[in-house]
Amino acid sequence: MSKLLIHGTKKLKGEVQIHGAKNSTLPLMAASLLCAGECVLHNCPALSDVDTAIKILRHLGCKVERTAGDVVINPLTAKNYDIPDHLMREMRSSIIFLGAIVSRLDRAILSFPGGCELGPRPIDLHLSSLRKMGVDIREDHGCLDCVVPNGLKGAVINLSFPSVGATENIMITACLAKGKTVINNAAREPEISDLADFLNSCGAKIHGAGNSTICVEGVRRLTGCEHFVIPDRIAAATFMTAAAITGSTLTVSSVIPEHLAPVIPALEESGCQVDLYDSSIRISAPKHLSRIKSIRTMPYPGFPTDAQAPVMAMTTLAEGTSMFVENIFESRYKHVGELLRLGANIKVEGRVAVVEGVKRLSGATVEASDLRGGAALVVAGLAAQGTTEVYGLHHLDRGYESIEKNLALLGADIRRV
Numbered sequence: 001m002s003k004l005l006i007h008g009t010k011k012l013k014g015e016v017q018i019h020g021a022k023n024s025t026l027p028l029m030a031a032s033l034l035c036a037g038e039c040v041l042h043n044c045p046a047l048s049d050v051d052t053a054i055k056i057l058r059h060l061g062c063k064v065e066r067t068a069g070d071v072v073i074n075p076l077t078a079k080n081y082d083i084p085d086h087l088m089r090e091m092r093s094s095i096i097f098l099g100a101i102v103s104r105l106d107r108a109i110l111s112f113p114g115g116c117e118l119g120p121r122p123i124d125l126h127l128s129s130l131r132k133m134g135v136d137i138r139e140d141h142g143c144l145d146c147v148v149p150n151g152l153k154g155a156v157i158n159l160s161f162p163s164v165g166a167t168e169n170i171m172i173t174a175c176l177a178k179g180k181t182v183i184n185n186a187a188r189e190p191e192i193s194d195l196a197d198f199l200n201s202c203g204a205k206i207h208g209a210g211n212s213t214i215c216v217e218g219v220r221r222l223t224g225c226e227h228f229v230i231p232d233r234i235a236a237a238t239f240m241t242a243a244a245i246t247g248s249t250l251t252v253s254s255v256i257p258e259h260l261a262p263v264i265p266a267l268e269e270s271g272c273q274v275d276l277y278d279s280s281i282r283i284s285a286p287k288h289l290s291r292i293k294s295i296r297t298m299p300y301p302g303f304p305t306d307a308q309a310p311v312m313a314m315t316t317l318a319e320g321t322s323m324f325v326e327n328i329f330e331s332r333y334k335h336v337g338e339l340l341r342l343g344a345n346i347k348v349e350g351r352v353a354v355v356e357g358v359k360r361l362s363g364a365t366v367e368a369s370d371l372r373g374g375a376a377l378v379v380a381g382l383a384a385q386g387t388t389e390v391y392g393l394h395h396l397d398r399g400y401e402s403i404e405k406n407l408a409l410l411g412a413d414i415r416r417v
């Protein structure tokens with residue numbers, strides 16, 4: 001079983017290039033199914049979730065080629081409308097393929113995305129919205145059998161929560177539906193705007209992405225296009241916390257600084273100096289970090305739930321008490337138990353976690369139980385005295401491209417064994 005070996009307390013310095021956003025790449029790959037031509041996606045990260053999305057597209061019958069950061073998808077040969085159970089379970093976001101498959105093939109057979117990494121992750125908003133748009137969905141024995149008896153039609157959809165995945169699924173389904181779809185209380189994450197930009201380049205008519213109301217006028221056909229995936233704001237935030245906890249100065253480049261706006265105030269509150277440039281951010285950490293009074297995870301443009309764990313790792317060494325309130329997922333504190341092994345002082349009560357900063361962390365053996373929780377363990381390990389061993393690397397590989405290589409290039413003593 002592979003693990004990361006970290007000898008902590010080394011300072012980081014230099015510049016790290018941030019890869020393309022996982023959470024953009026996956027819906028873009030799903031959306032490419034709608035196109036009547038080849039789609040070329042540049043800046044796709046080398047992540048296991050992207051490998052899974054490629055496997056799904058190939059299973060559906062698409063031709064997919066991958067060279068370095070480019071994924072080229074030819075969806076014209078798609079003919080299968082099912083996603084095998086093991087691929088649905090490998091990646092919860094495989095549900096994002098549902099709208100694209102029914103739009104393309106008038107039928108889809110999927111199982112429920114499995115597991116319970118962050119607590120229950122229902123898909124009721126996806127299903128009720130697609131039903132409104134003319135998809136007949138039968139849920140039987142953990143299986144979703146979806147047919148489109150009379151064609152897809154536009155609808156007014158009022159989301160009870162601005163779900164990122166549901167907003168994406170609706171946008172994708174609406175592009176080739178008859179008439180207009182209005183999504184009220186839509187998610188506003190940058191990945192939603194990236195998806196709209198891609199689809200509009202293919203000939204879709206989507207207005208308002210990035211706002212709470214999105215309108216999609218159905219069109220008859222989409223072409224292929226070339227698209228550059230936006231940078232991964234969560235990977236960027238993770239490297240910023242790594243700089244902060246190790247007292248380092250680091251340049252995080254190939255980013256869209258505006259997308260980090262919800263995270264930057266937390267870093268500033270901890271005493272870091274954050275300088276913004278056109279496509280990079282320079283972070284200079286103080287000698288001693290200060291506490292962050294309170295962090296409440298919220299839909300964008302609020303503080304991202306995906307950055308909660310790495311930022312919490314950072315506050316374990318901050319002077320004073322920091323408080324976290326997790327509002328998006330029910331069970332997103334699985335990293336806490338492992339941070340305690342490293343000497344952190346954290347108490348969790350329901351959705352609230354209270355971190356009392358300690359003077360030092362000490363290396364230990366820890367195990368990642370989810371992607372961002374795993375990143376938090378790496379961040380803490382970088383500042384822990386002695387050796388930290390991090391297991392559960394398959395979680396990290398879902399969302400960080402060669403995290404150990406990038407950190408080692410910056411001066412960290414970290415390797416995969």
Ligand code: UD1
Nearest residue numbers: 023093120121122123124125126163164165166306328329
């Ligand atoms: C996406 C991101 C994930 C991020 C999350 C919130 C991708 C691939 N993943 O996940 O990294 O943590 O946004 O920013 O983009 N919900 C329902 N019913 C539904 C759908 C969602 O109740 O049908 C609830 C969820 O259980 C959760 C909340 O809504 O409590 C947010 O989920 P959602 O925004 O849908 O997250 P994902 O799209 O799964």
